Amino acid sequence: MRAYDSLRRRGDFARVTRRGKRYAGSYLTCFVADGRRQTRVGITVGGAVGGAVVRNRLRRRIKAILDRYPLGAPPWRDIVFIARPGAGELRFDELAAEVARAFRAAP
RNA sequence: GGAGGACGCCGGGCCGUCGCGGCGCGCAAGCGUCGAGGAACGUCCGGGCUCCAUCGGGCAAGGUGCAGGAUAACGUCCUGUCGGGGCAACUCGAAGGAAAGUGCCACAGAAACAUACCGCCGGGGGCUUCGACAAGCUCAGCCUGACAAAGGCUCAGCCUGACGAGAUCACGGUAAGGGUGAAAUCGUGCGGUAAGAGCGCACGGCGUUCCGCGGAGACACGGGCGCGGGUAAACCCCACCUGGAGCAAGACCGCUCGCCCUUCGACAAGCCCAGGAUGACUGGGUUCGUCGAACCGCCGGCCCGGCGGAACGAGCAAUGUCGCACCGAGGUCGGUCGUGAGGCCGGCCCCAGAGAGAUGACGGCCACGGCUUCUUCGGAAGCUUGGACAGAAUCCGGCGUACAGGCGUCCUCCGCGC
RNA sequence: AAGGACGUAGCGGAGCUUGGUCACCGCGCUCCCCUCGGGCGGGAGAGAUCGCAGGUUCGAAUCCUGUCGUCCUUG
Numbered sequence: 001m002r003a004y005d006s007l008r009r010r011g012d013f014a015r016v017t018r019r020g021k022r023y024a025g026s027y028l029t030c031f032v033a034d035g036r037r038q039t040r041v042g043i044t045v046g047g048a049v050g051g052a053v054v055r056n057r058l059r060r061r062i063k064a065i066l067d068r069y070p071l072g073a074p075p076w077r078d079i080v081f082i083a084r085p086g087a088g089e090l091r092f093d094e095l096a097a098e099v100a101r102a103f104r105a106a107p
Numbered sequence: 108g109g110a111g112g113a114c115g116c117c118g119g120g121c122c123g124u125c126g127c128g129g130c131g132c133g134c135a136a137g138c139g140u141c142g143a144g145g146a147a148c149g150u151c152c153g154g155g156c157u158c159c160a161u162c163g164g165g166c167a168a169g170g171u172g173c174a175g176g177a178u179a180a181c182g183u184c185c186u187g188u189c190g191g192g193g194c195a196a197c198u199c200g201a202a203g204g205a206a207a208g209u210g211c212c213a214c215a216g217a218a219a220c221a222u223a224c225c226g227c228c229g230g231g232g233g234c235u236u237c238g239a240c241a242a243g244c245u246c247a248g249c250c251u252g253a254c255a256a257a258g259g260c261u262c263a264g265c266c267u268g269a270c271g272a273g274a275u276c277a278c279g280g281u282a283a284g285g286g287u288g289a290a291a292u293c294g295u296g297c298g299g300u301a302a303g304a305g306c307g308c309a310c311g312g313c314g315u316u317c318c319g320c321g322g323a324g325a326c327a328c329g330g331g332c333g334c335g336g337g338u339a340a341a342c343c344c345c346a347c348c349u350g351g352a353g354c355a356a357g358a359c360c361g362c363u364c365g366c367c368c369u370u371c372g373a374c375a376a377g378c379c380c381a382g383g384a385u386g387a388c389u390g391g392g393u394u395c396g397u398c399g400a401a402c403c404g405c406c407g408g409c410c411c412g413g414c415g416g417a418a419c420g421a422g423c424a425a426u427g428u429c430g431c432a433c434c435g436a437g438g439u440c441g442g443u444c445g446u447g448a449g450g451c452c453g454g455c456c457c458c459a460g461a462g463a464g465a466u467g468a469c470g471g472c473c474a475c476g477g478c479u480u481c482u483u484c485g486g487a488a489g490c491u492u493g494g495a496c497a498g499a500a501u502c503c504g505g506c507g508u509a510c511a512g513g514c515g516u517c518c519u520c521c522g523c524g525c
Numbered sequence: 526a527a528g529g530a531c532g533u534a535g536c537g538g539a540g541c542u543u544g545g546u547c548a549c550c551g552c553g554c555u556c557c558c559c560u561c562g563g564g565c566g567g568g569a570g571a572g573a574u575c576g577c578a579g580g581u582u583c584g585a586a587u588c589c590u591g592u593c594g595u596c597c598u599u600g
Contacts, residue, residue, distance in 0.1 A: 008463065009425070052148090053497055060127090060467045067126065067468090091492075092468065 004071045007042030007078060016042070016080045023105045027087040027095075030102035035076040041066060045083040054088035061092060065099045 007013060020033030043062055045055040062081055071077075087095070 006463090051497070056498065057467080060465095064126070064467045096468095 004039040004041045004066070007040045007080065012040070012078065013042055013044070013080055016078045017082075020078070020080070023102045025098045025101055027084050027090060028098045028102060029082040029084065030099075031080040031082075033078045035078040039071045039076050040078050041071075042078075042080045043083070044080065045087075048085050049083050050085075050088040055083075058083055058088050058095075061095055062099065065096050068096075069103065 007016070016031045016033045020031040023030045023032070043059050045058055049055055049058065
């Protein structure tokens with residue numbers, strides 16, 4: 001089990017992106033809202049980012065990066081990442097830096 | 108050595124650490140095991156499977172279109188035929204029918220489908236001109252005669268006749284020539300003819316539902332017969348094929364709601380009520396059955412025809428179990444039959460999978476590529492942020508498309524050497 | 526999974542049914558006139574692989590096949 005659960009329903013995504021705090025990078029946008037009982041994460045990669053292979057790999061890499069953060073303990077949050085075009089061409093460490101920038105802005 | 112053709116294949120490998128999904132074991136921690144592709148893609152065809160319809164006929168709609176074969180099936184594949192391309196290996200082709208009918212063929216051209224503008228030819232009609240001829244009349248000249256009559260000769264004019272030529276008119280014949288066009292009635296030559304024409308002949312081309320021969324057949328060869336365009340990826344004709352939907356199919360379970368079970372007549376039976384006498388019988392009512400009619404519904408393109416009058420229909424879903432992760436038109440190896448696509452037999456293997464959906468990060472070594480340096484030209488060392496197209500969601504068979512780099516086999520042509 | 530529409534000049538559209546001058550319209554663009562200058566107005570002009578590749582035809586934007594892209598519908 002990962003330290004966080006997945007955000008699945010459309011309504012949850014809408015709530016986080018509308019009510020949560022927004023931290024925008026050049027390739028990733030991150031929304032953070034208060035959660036309960038567990039931290040949940042959703043990752044949105046639109047069709048404009050690339051083909052299925054690119055979108056899948058990008059999502060997996062973000063999940064691998066999140067494994068480095070202590071999300072299995074409070075405070076519980078609901079987090080949504082939205083990838084923008086060009087994110088699929090980043091190397092892994094560049095992507096990790098993008099995530100780190102977003103999390104520095106949202107402690 | 109160079110140029111080219113066909114077919115098949117790979118899509119980096121091994122090891123380790125952390126992380127993810129399924130399954131199995133375990134009380135648990137955890138352990139074991141498996142875990143994307145040749146195209147998983149596009150969704151262009153064909154099937155398996157599931158539900159609905161299913162008795163037949165007709166029409167419509169769609170598709171396919173050389174032959175034989177392969178296959179569960181196909182619009183796929185194989186072998187061949189014909190036609191186009193290539194010196195060749197080989198390759199490409201929606202490759203039935205245009206004397207069943209309809210439509211269209213711009214511009215140009217006489218004319219684009221059944222015709223004839225110019226031209227050529229024939230026999231005619233009238234016309235007038237010309238030519239030579241004949242007859243007649245008139246005038247003139249000359250000769251004989253006598254300055255007469257008469258006769259003869261020459262020239263001119265008029266008229267008539269028949270002939271030839273010319274132009275013209277309509278009729279008929281013709282399709283060689285003209286010149287346009289993508290395309291003009293099969294091409295060239297000779298004969299032939301009034302002029303011409305496949306009208307005849309020779310060679311060639313095309314068609315053929317005729318005959319012979321070869322072949323399983325497409326078709327080929329020989330003969331006979333015929334020779335008025337094109338377009339069917341225009342309508343169409345012919346032959347063959349196709350029931351409809353789709354795994355969000357569908358099955359089971361849960362909850363809620365809606366709606367329906369018709370009318371008339373005849374016959375037979377039962378029951379009830381009234382009259383009659385408690386019986387026979389008569390009248391009424393009702394239930395079930397059969398038949399007929401009406402109405403309604405179904406038959407999922409329509410009609411004929413058929414079936415039925417009972418069950419169904421709709422909604423609620425973060426949807427439970429199954430379908431569903433597979434013993435399968437399965438993979439692989441070998442044998443065998445076949446030119447081949449493939450068939451058959453045997454051994455081995457079990458090989459992703461669901462809850463919106465599991466593969467990512469890092470390190471080491473090797474192979475390949477690139478760059479730099481060295482070199483005894485064999486190679487060696489170092490560096491490397493180089494490695495395509497692309498991700499299963501019901502499953503198969505094809506087709507089509509994308510793809511860094513690389514490998515193998517066979518064949519053709521050209522050049523050189525032996 | 527099933528089905529449908531579209532692609533034509535810088536932009537928005539017509540032409541496709543029934544093939545025939547390499548294609549029309551509006552806005553925009555260039556030049557000229559008008560004005561002191563600009564706009565408006567008037568005149569002239571340029572600009573097109575008809576998404577791409579094949580095929581049918583004498584001839585294709587139009588017909589056929591394949592392919593690429595965009596958008597939409599149903600559950």
